[in-house]
Amino acid sequence: MPKGPIRRAQLIAPYGVGAMIVVRDGTSLITAGLDHWYERENGRDDVDRSEFRVEEWRLAQQLGVDHFRLPPDFRIIKGESVPNAYLTIPFLRFPQWHYCQYCGHLKELKLPQRSKEKCPKCEEQKRNRYLVQVPIIAMCDRGHIQDFPWREWVHRSDNPTCKKPMRLVGTGSATLGGLSVQCECKAKRSLANITETRPGDNGSETTFLSKHLNEKHDDDSDRQEFLCQGKRPWLGTEESEPCSRPLRGSLRSASNVYYSQVRSAIYLKRGNDSELISILEEPPISTLIELLAKGNVDLITPDCLRGQHPQLLQPFSNEDIKVALNGILSEEDNNSDEIFVEGDDPETHFRRPEFNVLRTERDEKQLKIRKIDLNDYDPDIAQYFSQIMLVDKLRETRALTGFTRIFPENEQNINLLQALLRRNPLPPQDSWLPAYVVYGEGIFLEFNERRLQQWLIQTGDAVQQRIQPLVQRYQQVQEKRHLRDRPLMPRFILLHTFAHLIMNRLTFECGYSSAALRERLYISDNREAPMAGVLIYTAAGDSEGTMGGLVRMGKPDYFEPMFHAALEDAKWCSADPVCMEIGARGGQGPDSCNLAACHNCSLVPETACEEFNRFLDRGVVVGDINNRSLGFFYLR
Known part of the structure; x- marks a missing residue:
């Protein structure tokens, strides 16, 4: 059986349940569902699951589970008794269709099977060649994934009668159009366009694979779409569940095959x-x-x-x-710090207690916060920030709540996403999700609310007009993909972009890599209870916190030079004037939902950003080339 090492944190993201990974011997595997985690391959039930139990009461309430569990770590017995030794995470071989790289012979190999199997066609010619897994799979935007319908595709029918051997033939082209499937019955078809979308009936959207697989009828009215079959191979079953979504072909190594849906909470x-x-x-x-x-x-x-x-x-x-x-x-909510604000969406409501706690000094086992007097900083710092808090220690729990395919998010609710993780649902009193606990440090910056309101009044409609193309582009994407409705206001874009600029600058100042830093935004435009806070933090899963390098950068005499250098860098990008002006000409970045923000100035690794590097604009931070007064940090 193929084996390979994987870190605990990777089992939450990016290799959580339903994700694909290639191990050392080249075998492509898919992470199995939660049903058989913490079980031994020999069937023995001597696992102490309580050792992996993790409590995070706020996150458990939000996700509707009883508790969380750490992914098991692999331990070897060396001379003494070791609890929970030799525990592994189950993976399944996927895809099951294989082909010969020498002759192109296609064959479906059902599980269980050996790691390698010789090509029967090459054996007939006295050649010793092995079959390898095909590079193409098919999936839908509801999380289902399956082998590419090779036989159906080449015969242009969803119910082909021909069972003759097939071959996967390449012409040497770098595109999918250079690959074709050939059957001994003389049927032949290229794989060109199998990853593309197509307009469907009544303004809907379909895919080229679903719309054009059945081409045995000349009349389009007689042609039936080939839809997703609801396959869930990561659950170890060939049973299908109802699904009527279009099916899309993809390279199995494509980045949109899997998106972990991770929820996190700072422990309070x-x-x-x-x-x-x-x-x-x-x-x-x-x-x-x-x-x-x-x-x-x-x-x-x-x-x-x-x-x-x-x-x-x-x-x-x-x-x-x-x-x-x-x-x-007690089943009641015992959080006396929680504030219920009318109009808050669920995520804003969840983060309000964190925002309130981060604004106060704390000296607890899991959370240590110090407040620095603003008078100790340069005078202009108090103009923009009302508080700067140094977080010497924090604990964050990151839980895998599900996954999506094709798009980073869709309209599926939390219950549907969690249902993808296991075959058999658990009773509420024993329900759990995999999670990972990390410890770290950070800097919490609370923006000056009076200054924010003054900026919005002084700039008038200019800022709103600047971000309007971004808002319109997101609305178009939202309608097409059924994404959640969200208000994209100047306050949000300002704080989000500022967090990216500070993170990029901190990588030069305190030695952390860009992937080691994270942002956590606390934003609300509610007039009665506004929020405008940014937590920049680092979290290391293998140690009790870090060495204090990030906290030091928040201290007086360290923060000011870093802050001013970040703003100076933001004024001119190496891609300017194109970067600054491209917003009015279609935008840039993921889904074209950025204005003046590119890899040279504002983008960070996606693991560090809460919004997949979307909704960014340097113009609201430092102004554009022609009007610096448009930016929040313009000095008057």
Whole structure:
């Protein structure tokens, strides 16, 4: 069986459930569903799953699950007993169609099978050649994926009767048009255009593969579209589920074959608790509480817990433990810091508690924040920011909630996305999602709200007119792909672009790579409870925080030079004037949803950006070439 190493964090993104990976021997695999994680290949059930349990109460409430689990790590026994040794993550071989690189012979190999199989046609000629997996697959925008319909495609019929051998022949061209499928019955067809979309009936959108596979009828009215068959090979089944979406061909290595849907949360303490909650929510005590809760909740008493784990609970009184237990076992929301603001969308509502906490000093086990007096900075800093907070330590939990294909997002809700991860649903009291916990440090910048309002008033309609082409382009993409509705306001584009400019500058100042930094935006235009905050942070999964290099850049005498250098870099891009002026001529970047923002000035690795490098414009930050006063950071 093919084997290969993979890091824990990669099992959340980019190689989560349903993703494809090529291991060392060249075998293409797809990550299996969650049904058989934490199980041994020999069927033995001696795995202590409680060791991998992770608690993140806010994220669990948002996603509707009981808890999270860390992906298992592979351990080898060396002379002493090692718990949960030799645990692996199941992967399945995909695609199942193979071909010979020498003669082109196509053959479907059903699982299970050997890692390699000799080409039967070459064996007849006394040649020793092996079959390899085909480079083409087919998928739909609802997450389904399947082998490319080779036999149907070459015979131009969704129900071909010919079962003769086929060949995949290449002409040496670098495009798919240089590949063709040939059957011994003399049927032949090129793979040109199989990845393209086509306009459908009634203004809908279809694909070239779905629309043109059936070409046995000359009359278009008799031609039936070949739609997705609802295949889910990552769940280890050949059963199909109903799906009526168009089917699209793709290279199996294409970047749009898989998009992880990851939700994250900064850990906040529950209500008015202390570190005691953290102790009770983590193994080994959380395991004991979980077992007792399945029997009789009344058995969960301070004396019972203290009898099993006296050292962990020694600093706390029975009354403290009782109060903490009531908070954990209660189904009610115990977050006293939460604020309900009318008009907030779910994500804004979720981030408000984080925004409120990041604005205050904290000294907790999972969150340490210091406030720096703005008077210690240069005078112009207070003009733009109301607070600068240094986050010495934070804990972030990143959970895999599902995945999409073809497009980074679609209209599927969280329940449909989670349903893609497993074949058999779990009861709510035992439901879980894979997650990864990382620790890091950061800088939190809260913009001066008075200055923001002054900027919007002084620029009048000029800023709105500048970003209007971006808004219109997103609306077009939104209608075509059924994306979520979102207001693209100047405040959002300003903070988002500023975060990118600061991250790019920090890579030169504090030594972190561009992929090591992340942004987290806190934005709301609500007049009663506005938000305008940016958290730039780094998180390392293999250590308890980092070495303080990022926090240092937020201190006086370090922050000002970095801040001014970032703005100076933003005023002139090496691609200007084209970069600055291209917004009025169609935009640039993903979905053409950027104005003055390119790889030379504002883009960052997609893992560092919350918006896939969209909705960026240097013009609202430092103004354009002809009108610097348009920018928020224009000095008067």
